[in-house]
Amino acid sequence: MNTMLWAVLPYAVLIVLVGGTIWRYHYDKFGWTTRSSQLYESRLLRIGSPLFHYGLLFVVAGHVVGLLIPQSWTDAVGIGEHTYHVAAASLGIVAALMTLVGIALLIRRRRTTGPVFLATTRNDKLMYVFLAGTIVAGTAATLWNTVGDHEHNYRESISPWFRSLSWFRPKTELMADVPITFQVHIVVAILLFALFPFTRLVHAFSAPLGYLFRPYVVYRSRDPRSPGSTTPQRGWERVDS
């Protein structure tokens, strides 16, 4: 079971993720979209969408630090385990609540606004279950790890296991004693990645980052003297040369 969950499943999902994304790009280039529903409803979207997306950006940043940076590195620069845990948990909970409230608003809107619900594909509905499940389970795991005296230092188990996947020598034994809350979070997250290519989540791969760096689009008001902007006069228009 350990090998199945922490070695076979991650690689199988990686193949589906990469293969599925290439397949989708090849065969459904014009369906590669967020399937925006802003035209149908924008009041709830205006609050839910930024809450969810900014919250998720912080959550992703937290995962990069927590999973990819070895504990020995933070120890070396004088950040002890306790300080790290307090900082990660407090920032993590703020980010988690933003993401959670955001996704709750977005799912409520999608379910209760008729045209938005009708524009939701079957795959997207399934994806929302896994997306919400991953966020709820991650938040629950973080909260459970923070209250009471059952703190689990995931930087000695989950993080080295996660990194070991990159060099194809998965240290599955590190995951055996991880609390079930974290295990559920990770398995649901892995399955979410398998759904990724077949849903509207593909839009994350084409976030318009170019917008941040492209030159400004310059808008100018019409020159009041240019032809056509004033009531046409009889006779020749004067041209300054």
Ligand code: HEM
């Ligand atoms: C296999 C991939 C993943 C692993 C190994 C993983 C692992 C973890 C760990 C160790 C924590 C606890 C962090 C802490 O207490 O400081 C956590 C929390 C959390 N995770 Fe994940 N996670 C994964 C994927 C995801 C994905 C895809 C999402 C969202 C779509 C997500 C959402 C969350 C949330 C909302 C929290 C609580 C807030 C936070 O601490 O950032 N996770 N995850």
